[in-house]
Amino acid sequence: MSFPAAARRSLADSQLRRNVGKATSTIRAKRAAVVAEVDDWEALRDAGAAIKARAMATLPEQLERLEASVTRAGGVVHWARDGAEANRIVAGIARAHGAREVIKVKSIATDEIGLNDALAEQGIEAIETDLAELIIQLAHESSSHILVPAIHKNRAEIRALFERTIAQGQHLGWEASAIAEAARRHLREKFLTVGVAISGANFGIAETGTVCVVESEGNGRMCTTLPDVLVTVMGIEKILPEWRDLEVFLQLLPRSSTGERMNPYTSLWTGVREGDGPREFHLILLDNGRTDVLADEVGRQALHCIRCSACLNVCPVYSRTGGHAYESVYPGPIGAILTPQLRGLDQAPTLPWASSLCGACYEVCPVKIDIPSVLVHLRGRVVREQKKRSDPEALAMAAVGKVFSSRRRYEAAQRLVKLGRGPLGHLGGPLSGWTAMRELPDVPDQTFREWWRERRA
Amino acid sequence: VLRADARQLGLRRAGRRAGRAFGRVFADHETVVSPSASCVAYLREHGAERVFELTEFLVDELGVEDVGASFPHRVAYHPTCHSLRLLKLGDRPLRLLRAVQGIDLVEIDEARECCGFGGTFAVKNADTSMAMLSDKLRHVLDTRAEVCTAADNSCLMHIGGALRRQRAGVRAVHLAEILAARE
Numbered sequence: 001m002s003f004p005a006a007a008r009r010s011l012a013d014s015q016l017r018r019n020v021g022k023a024t025s026t027i028r029a030k031r032a033a034v035v036a037e038v039d040d041w042e043a044l045r046d047a048g049a050a051i052k053a054r055a056m057a058t059l060p061e062q063l064e065r066l067e068a069s070v071t072r073a074g075g076v077v078h079w080a081r082d083g084a085e086a087n088r089i090v091a092g093i094a095r096a097h098g099a100r101e102v103i104k105v106k107s108i109a110t111d112e113i114g115l116n117d118a119l120a121e122q123g124i125e126a127i128e129t130d131l132a133e134l135i136i137q138l139a140h141e142s143s144s145h146i147l148v149p150a151i152h153k154n155r156a157e158i159r160a161l162f163e164r165t166i167a168q169g170q171h172l173g174w175e176a177s178a179i180a181e182a183a184r185r186h187l188r189e190k191f192l193t194v195g196v197a198i199s200g201a202n203f204g205i206a207e208t209g210t211v212c213v214v215e216s217e218g219n220g221r222m223c224t225t226l227p228d229v230l231v232t233v234m235g236i237e238k239i240l241p242e243w244r245d246l247e248v249f250l251q252l253l254p255r256s257s258t259g260e261r262m263n264p265y266t267s268l269w270t271g272v273r274e275g276d277g278p279r280e281f282h283l284i285l286l287d288n289g290r291t292d293v294l295a296d297e298v299g300r301q302a303l304h305c306i307r308c309s310a311c312l313n314v315c316p317v318y319s320r321t322g323g324h325a326y327e328s329v330y331p332g333p334i335g336a337i338l339t340p341q342l343r344g345l346d347q348a349p350t351l352p353w354a355s356s357l358c359g360a361c362y363e364v365c366p367v368k369i370d371i372p373s374v375l376v377h378l379r380g381r382v383v384r385e386q387k388k389r390s391d392p393e394a395l396a397m398a399a400v401g402k403v404f405s406s407r408r409r410y411e412a413a414q415r416l417v418k419l420g421r422g423p424l425g426h427l428g429g430p431l432s433g434w435t436a437m438r439e440l441p442d443v444p445d446q447t448f449r450e451w452w453r454e455r456r457a
Numbered sequence: 458v459l460r461a462d463a464r465q466l467g468l469r470r471a472g473r474r475a476g477r478a479f480g481r482v483f484a485d486h487e488t489v490v491s492p493s494a495s496c497v498a499y500l501r502e503h504g505a506e507r508v509f510e511l512t513e514f515l516v517d518e519l520g521v522e523d524v525g526a527s528f529p530h531r532v533a534y535h536p537t538c539h540s541l542r543l544l545k546l547g548d549r550p551l552r553l554l555r556a557v558q559g560i561d562l563v564e565i566d567e568a569r570e571c572c573g574f575g576g577t578f579a580v581k582n583a584d585t586s587m588a589m590l591s592d593k594l595r596h597v598l599d600t601r602a603e604v605c606t607a608a609d610n611s612c613l614m615h616i617g618g619a620l621r622r623q624r625a626g627v628r629a630v631h632l633a634e635i636l637a638a639r640e
Contacts, residue, residue, distance in 0.1 A: 008584045017588075316571045320588045354582065356575025356589070359542035405478035433583025437590065438618030 030259025073271020107200025
């Protein structure tokens with residue numbers, strides 16, 4: 001479905017509008033307050049952008065460093081060209097341990113490659129342990145926000161869902177803590193009995209082979225420490241060259257994402273260690289279109305993203321349509337530049353237009369991704385690579401271009417408009433969207449040029 | 458305007474043609490002043506020099522804040538995205554407005570949020586644009602202003618068109634018209 005059509009469907013859902021609007025404005029205010037506390041915020045953003053640029057410019061070298069250091073620490077590194085290859089590797093590891101169930105810490109990369117469905121085909125059930133991920137899994141829905149996947153649901157909807165599924169026959173009441181308790185009871189049992197866990201990665205450090213996951217609930221920490229086997233699926237762009245680089249990102253990320261000075265749980269692990277944590281650790285390095293993105297000089301900055309979701313929360317489009325309108329695990333402004341590049345422009349050709357180019361996303365991005373410029377760049381690529389020259393939009397713009405580039409033609413057009421003025425209430429065709437809610441401007445008696453000449457005479 | 462719209466549609470050729478025409482028309486002029494922040498931002502991004510947005514020109518180049526205008530009305534100022542984030546006009550428009558005699562200047566809630574115009578966005582994503590516009594109108598109407606003003610005619614055409622359709626009793630007036638008023 002095109003973005004305008006999907007957005008139209010979401011915009012008609014008044015409960016969703018209320019839920020997403022309320023949640024985004026709350027996080028927006030929290031972020032603004034904690035960012036304002038940091039005197040060197042702009043310098044931190046510059047540092048974040050510089051580290052990411054360096055990591056991407058030296059990606060092959062950094063990935064080999066990461067492989068060597070993870071291997072040295074007792075982990076096993078796998079390379080996956082695409083989603084299917086990564087899914088096969090994960091399923092193979094799970095099968096080798098006879099697992100019928102695996103537990104998962106929230107991971108967008110595994111959503112991107114459809115890991116849960118791929119495991120289900122092999123008879124392995126993937127259980128999401130992040131509260132919001134669990135909610136949408138139980139509701140058979142998809143994530144609508146990078147950080148808060150169930151942002152489109154309110155408390156009453158979640159309570160009803162739990163009472164239908166994991167807390168059947170119970171009355172959970174209105175207290176958020178009681179509703180969360182139902183999820184906790186359900187998950188604790190899984191943490192203690194399931195032997196294989198799957199995680200994503202916020203950062204992978206080439207220097208030390210350390211993987212980092214940042215979260216709020218502690219459920220991720222359970223996944224990365226309790227089961228015997230831990231499998232991490234990491235997009236290759238998540239690499240940081242040096243350990244000290246974390247200093248910058250652990251300041252940028254929590255303030256930008258949840259509006260917290262520090263996130264509650266930061267898990268770091270390096271390979272395996274006797275008597276502590278998982279006994280087997282696998283790191284799957286996932287490409288799935290990322291090296292193609294790297295080939296586009298303007299578009300490649302999308303790979304700098306640290307998935308904080310600040311751009312979603314400030315976006316006037318996202319905060320009204322919600323995430324499902326983007327039909328991707330990456331919604332919002334970052335999704336509008338990442339999805340078409342990862343999947344191919346022909347798979348999401350309307351997303352680069354899903355923005356008024358207001359610039360709010362660029363203003364908050366902790367690694368200074370110039371999203372509006374990338375959007376404009378991708379629009380150009382869609383037109384050049386996907387559209388014919390006879391496209392009505394191109395023809396119309398070419399015609400207007402002719403009129404605007406000659407004084408004679410421009411003034412003739414102005415006279416024509418003046419002749420034709422009148423009660424033009426509703427336009428047809430592609431312009432009907434304008435007059436659905438707005439009047440057309442009046443044509444003045446005198447054009448600016450006429451007034452100017454008269455004044456000088 | 459065309460140049461920016463063509464480019465944001467991804468049509469570089471039409472944009473280049475308009476750009477050449479701009480160069481021809483203004484070749485003999487030392488300074489170009491435009492009452493459109495969005496157009497100026499676009500031209501400047503593409504290397505145009507000595508092109509100023511009106512409030513920049515008045516405040517920075519001429520050093521004027523009180524232009525001798527009088528406009529005895531309740532006015533809500535909408536800081537458009539491109540005046541705010543691309544040109545970084547800051548409080549220049551407000552300094553000029555505050556000096557206008559008789560004006561009752563009021564602030565709009567969520568003022569920094571986009572009104573939903575976005576050039577062709579308003580027709581290509583008409584439903585989303587209207588959802589954004591509805592919220593902007595609500596904030597404008599909440600101020601009980603008689604006039605909504607801005608430094609961009611395009612956003613004003615969008616906001617003003619909806620105010621007129623609703624018979625809301627608020628008119629959209631460009632900042633330049635207020636500065637020229639002697640009521």
